[in-house]
Amino acid sequence: xxxxxxxxxxxxxxxxxxxxxxxxxxxxxxxxxxxxxxxxxxxxxxxxxxxxxxxxxxxxxxxxxxxxxxxxxxxxxxxxxxxxxxxxxxxxxxxxxxxxxxxxxxxxxxxxxxxxxxxxxxxxxxxxxxxxxxxxxxxxxxxxxxxxxxxxxxxxxxxxxxxxxxxxxxxxxxxxxxxxxxxxxxxxxxxxxxxxxxxxxxxxxxxxxxxxxxxxxxxxxxxxxxxxxxxxxxxxxxxxxxxxxxxxxxxxxxxxxxxxxxxxxxxxxxxxxxxxxxxxxxxxxxxxxxxxxxxxxxxxxxxxxxxxxxxxxxxxxxxxxxxxxxxxxxxxxxxxxxxxxxxxxxxxxxxxxxxxxxxxxxxxxxxxxxxxxxxxxxxxxxxxxxxxxxxxxxxxxxxxxxxxxxxxxxxxxxxxxxxxxxxxxxxxxxxxxxxxxxxxxxxxxxxxxxxxxxxxxxxxxxxxxxxxxxxx
Amino acid sequence: xxxxxxxxxxxxxxxxxxxxxxxxxxxxxxxxxxxxxxxxxxxxxxxxxxxxxxxxxxxxxxxxxxxxxxxxxxxxxxxxxxxxxxxxxxxxxxxxxxxxxxxxxxxxxxxxxxxxxxxxxxxxxxxxxxxxxxxxxxxxxxxxxxxxxxxxxxxxxxxxxxxxxxxxxxxxxxxxxxxxxxxxxxxxxxxxxxxxxxxxxxxxxxxxxxxxxxxxxxxxxxxxxxxxxxxxxxxxxxxxxxxxxxxxxxxxxxxxxxxxxxxxxxxxxxxxxxxxxxxxxxxxxxxxxxxxxxxxxxxxxxxxxxxxxxxxxxxxxxxxxxxxxxxxxxxxxxxxxxxxxxxxxxxxxxxxxxxxxxxxxxxxxxxxxxxxxxxxxxxxxxxxxxxxxxxxxxxxxxxxxxxxxxxxxxxxxxxxxxxxxxxxxxxxxxxxxxxxxxxxxxxxxxxxxxxxxxxxxxxxxxxx
Numbered sequence: 030x031x032x033x034x035x036x037x038x039x040x041x042x043x044x045x046x047x048x049x050x051x052x053x054x055x056x057x058x059x060x061x062x063x064x065x066x067x068x069x070x071x072x073x074x075x076x077x078x079x080x081x082x083x084x085x086x087x088x089x090x091x092x093x094x095x096x097x098x099x100x101x102x103x104x105x106x107x108x109x110x111x112x113x114x115x116x117x118x119x120x121x122x123x124x125x126x127x128x129x130x131x132x133x134x135x136x137x138x139x140x141x142x143x144x145x146x147x148x149x150x151x152x153x154x155x156x157x158x159x160x161x162x163x164x165x166x167x168x169x170x171x172x173x174x175x176x177x178x179x180x181x182x183x184x185x186x187x188x189x190x191x192x193x194x195x196x197x198x199x200x201x202x203x204x205x206x207x208x209x210x211x212x213x214x215x216x217x218x219x220x221x222x223x224x225x226x227x228x229x230x231x232x233x234x235x236x237x238x239x240x241x242x243x244x245x246x247x248x249x250x251x252x253x254x255x256x257x258x259x260x261x262x263x264x265x266x267x268x269x270x271x272x273x274x275x276x277x278x279x280x281x282x283x284x285x286x287x288x289x290x291x292x293x294x295x296x297x298x299x300x301x302x303x304x305x306x307x308x309x310x311x312x313x314x315x316x317x318x319x320x321x322x323x324x325x326x327x328x329x330x331x332x333x334x335x336x337x338x339x340x341x342x343x344x345x346x347x348x349x350x351x352x353x354x355x356x357x358x359x360x361x362x363x364x365x366x367x368x369x370x371x372x373x374x375x376x377x378x379x380x381x382x383x384x385x386x387x388x389x390x391x392x393x394x395x396x397x398x399x400x401x402x403x404x405x406x407x408x409x410x411x412x413x414x415x416x417x418x419x420x421x422x423x424x425x426x427x428x429x430x431x432x433x434x435x436x437x438x439x440x441x442x443x444x445x446x447x448x449x450x451x452x453x454x455x456x457x458x459x460x461x462x463x464x465x466x467x468x469x470x471x472x473x474x475x476x477x478x479x480x481x482x483x484x485x486x487x488x489x490x491x492x493x494x495x496x497x498x499x500x501x
Numbered sequence: 502x503x504x505x506x507x508x509x510x511x512x513x514x515x516x517x518x519x520x521x522x523x524x525x526x527x528x529x530x531x532x533x534x535x536x537x538x539x540x541x542x543x544x545x546x547x548x549x550x551x552x553x554x555x556x557x558x559x560x561x562x563x564x565x566x567x568x569x570x571x572x573x574x575x576x577x578x579x580x581x582x583x584x585x586x587x588x589x590x591x592x593x594x595x596x597x598x599x600x601x602x603x604x605x606x607x608x609x610x611x612x613x614x615x616x617x618x619x620x621x622x623x624x625x626x627x628x629x630x631x632x633x634x635x636x637x638x639x640x641x642x643x644x645x646x647x648x649x650x651x652x653x654x655x656x657x658x659x660x661x662x663x664x665x666x667x668x669x670x671x672x673x674x675x676x677x678x679x680x681x682x683x684x685x686x687x688x689x690x691x692x693x694x695x696x697x698x699x700x701x702x703x704x705x706x707x708x709x710x711x712x713x714x715x716x717x718x719x720x721x722x723x724x725x726x727x728x729x730x731x732x733x734x735x736x737x738x739x740x741x742x743x744x745x746x747x748x749x750x751x752x753x754x755x756x757x758x759x760x761x762x763x764x765x766x767x768x769x770x771x772x773x774x775x776x777x778x779x780x781x782x783x784x785x786x787x788x789x790x791x792x793x794x795x796x797x798x799x800x801x802x803x804x805x806x807x808x809x810x811x812x813x814x815x816x817x818x819x820x821x822x823x824x825x826x827x828x829x830x831x832x833x834x835x836x837x838x839x840x841x842x843x844x845x846x847x848x849x850x851x852x853x854x855x856x857x858x859x860x861x862x863x864x865x866x867x868x869x870x871x872x873x874x875x876x877x878x879x880x881x882x883x884x885x886x887x888x889x890x891x892x893x894x895x896x897x898x899x900x901x902x903x904x905x906x907x908x909x910x911x912x913x914x915x916x917x918x919x920x921x922x923x924x925x926x927x928x929x930x931x932x933x934x935x936x937x938x939x940x941x942x943x944x945x946x947x948x949x950x951x952x953x954x955x956x957x958x959x960x961x962x963x964x965x
Contacts, residue, residue: 065848067770068770068771070615071612072583072848073585073613073847073848074583074584074606074610075584075587076584076586077587078586078588078589078598080589081570091562091564092563092564092565093564093565095567095568097568098570098571098572098590099590104569108569112567115553115642118645119562119565119645120562121649122561122562122645122648123563123565124559124561124562124563126563151609151610152610152611155611174773176773208771208773210772217887219885219886219887219888291559293563293664294558294664295662295664295698296558296664296665296666296706297694297696297942300701379568415886415887416885416886416892416894417884418883418884418896419882420881420896420898421881421882424915425896425917425962425963427894427917427919429886447886451962451963451964451965452965453963453965479554479556479942480554481942498965501964
């Protein structure tokens with residue numbers, strides 16, 4: 030790390046000297062590269078080096094956050110003094126914060142890279158985008174809008190707090206994103222998706238984007254060409270892992286964030302339909318098992334210690350249909366009398382750590398995807414989706430399918446055009462009767478907080494069968 | 502406070518001081534080094550920002566936040582190979598590192614054949630009133646008192662729980678290009694967002710912003726949010742169907758921001774716009790007159806110049822429902838044989854402040870026109886199914902009220918608007934006369950709009 034690590038310890042000592050009862054500091058350095066190809070033409074390439082420090086202090090019982098990217102001691106002192114003064118003044122109408130007790134850790138971990146991000150030339154990275162472009166052309170389909178981007182990020186972070194934790198981490202990440210417009214006659218469809226991982230550039234090569242994009246274009250084209258309206262009667266629906274992924278993220282991960290449940294994010298990100306007295310009660314069928322696990326190797330949301338220095342572990346959110354743990358940082362855990370389960374994350378040194386998901390996953394069941402489909406007499410298989418949204422309590426969601434097919438007597442039949450599921454969260458999880466074993470992990474950049482913190486996450490799971498629901 | 506710098510500096514950044522005072526020296530140093538190395542165009546934009554935020558929920562301040570950020574954005578073109586970077590240290594060493602890496606990057610990059618260059622100065626910049634206020638820069642803790650007054654104002658109006666943010670910032674920026682452009686700017690901003698709750702299912706949300714303290718009215722926003730929350734108690738489940746909807750400024754600015762983004766030529770070319778091939782054609786009701794004004798006094802997005810240094814201007818986007826222009830930078834304008842609208846974005850031209858011209862109606866007059874309708878005071882999670890067609894859905898949140906035969910009949914909940922952006926704009930039936938400035942999570946472009954009545958809006962709900 031090209032920052033003097035002693036600065037973090039210096040800040041902690043200085044914060045205590047000017048009256049902080051608790052202090053922590055995150056020194057961070059991120060080197061990033063980015064490339065964009067629009068309709069076959071490279072756009073501006075970019076690189077970025079961000080480094081700075083974020084400091085939290087508790088002054089007169091209230092929490093203050095300060096950050097600067099001027100890493101001279103004078104600047105850091107000035108910003109921390111300013112924050113301490115403001116926080117002291119704010120404490121007259123400030124929350125009296127308490128942190129749940131945690132063990133102090135001293136650790137150093139890094140994610141290995143088989144192909145180092147720094148070893149590749151920009152043209153090697155641009156080639157990934159040109160290969161995607163070639164794949165589009167090889168389909169002979171009409172794809173008038175082709176937008177591809179590729180990014181890589183290498184973040185080194187040093188966390189120190191006044192309770193003795195000192196944690197150094199190095200995490201490389203890669204991120205490929207596409208947005209394509211497919212035309213057939215008067216019909217058009219647009220699809221975008223993201224592939225994000227932690228690791229070196231080998232994570233980009235493993236996906237085989239040309240093959241994925243070719244399948245995507247041909248599947249969507251067929252849908253536009255031959256798609257029929259979805260059935261009006263209630264039917265059984267089998268969804269693919271991409272839809273399972275977005276559903277567990279939106280309908281489980283978010284409402285399980287304890288800061289939402291406690292009203293701390295009420296202004297923008299919203300609250301939750303969940304209340305503390307619903308813990309331990311049933312929300313879905315026995316087939317529903319959902320976890321959030323920051324420690325999944327290679328994951329986009331990977332970390333071993335969160336941004337409060339708490340050791341990460343798998344968190345059970347729903348077990349056999351019953352509500353398990355919420356996602357907690359030290360502050361929300363203390364409020365409800367629990368221990369933090371290491372969900373505090375910040376997107377960078379200049380943001381406050383808040384409760385976030387990492388990798389939210391529906392645990393695999395025992396069926397092959399074909400077996401799930403074989404069990405349906407009259408229904409629809411929805412492989413992936415275009416539009417989605419959910420209200421800010423996470424109670425009513427909408428998912429509009431992109432590639433979808435009728436299921437007749439256990440077999441896939443003609444394509445279905447834009448089948449839409451508009452469903453409440455309890456009804457959704459109650460209607461899942463079987464889970465496949467074909468688990469896939471997908472990635473996203475999850476938004477929360479003000480100013481916005483767009484953070485890397487995985488969401489995933491297997492194909493699911495949902496019984497007797499209405500499509501639009 | 503804005504001024505054009507008249508005298509060039511010629512010293513190297515090796516001067517010892519590494520404060521923001523050094524930004525002009527570093528900018529000039531970068532341009533000189535990059536030009537010597539063969540660059541055709543260079544743009545350097547150095548900014549220093551000091552900002553604070555008070556984040557509150559459950560009627561108390563949860564966290565104070567204090568930021569200091571230095572940044573230098575650098576753009577270079579060499580034989581149509583384009584590279585951009587952003588460095589966060591205003592030091593000579595960082596400048597040298599950037600120069601070396603940019604040349605390395607350019608060597609390996611491929612040309613952007615459609616690139617046609619950046620703006621050629623020099624330009625004169627007019628002073629824009631109400632963009633800087635010393636009172637905001639020197640608040641020094643009195644923002645806590647302002648917030649306390651807001652919380653109390655909302656409580657007086659029966660709100661039980663309040664959450665939001667109060668932010669202030671001061672930004673110094675210095676833009677220098679290889680093409681005779683030099684502009685220095687200092688600006689302040691104040692922003693307030695408050696959501697008031699009477700209970701879990703009865704809430705109201707308001708935002709306000711200003712560049713100067715005397716026009717910043719957060720207490721009024723707090724009172725309004727509380728009044729909406731109070732009216733929203735005991736909501737009934739709404740029914741799906743088609744409704745005439747009165748959108749308050751906050752939700753309608755969400756639609757206008759999407760529409761404004763769709764006027765960017767970059768989005769038109771990328772199939773991210775429903776306005777392709779529509780110049781000179783009707784894209785909205787004749788009651789819609791929309792401008793983008795980067796020079797708007799007290800505009801939250803106002804700036805002396807765009808990212809190339811072209812002085813900002815007022816562009817008519819929609820005149821009586823007819824689309825008049827796309828937004829361009831110099832390069833895209835040359836490609837499309839037109840002139841820049843001063844909306845660079847070096848990659849994607851973008852609006853500064855969208856302003857919907859006010860109409861003649863007050864809210865009561867609009868309500869009287871509606872037989873079966875809704876009042877929507879906020880929307881959330883707008884997602885497009887197809888940007889090219891304009892199909893989207895969004896979810897009303899906070900107070901939503903049913904109108905029957907010209908009268909408000911109480912609050913409703915759990916509905917979704919599933920419609921089309923062009924259809925919404927074409928179905929505008931009445932425009933209110935009271936404009937509000939909005940900006941925030943769901944409105945990423947500063948927008949000024951009155952409430953708007955839209956006929957025949959498609960409304961759905963969970964059928965499972």
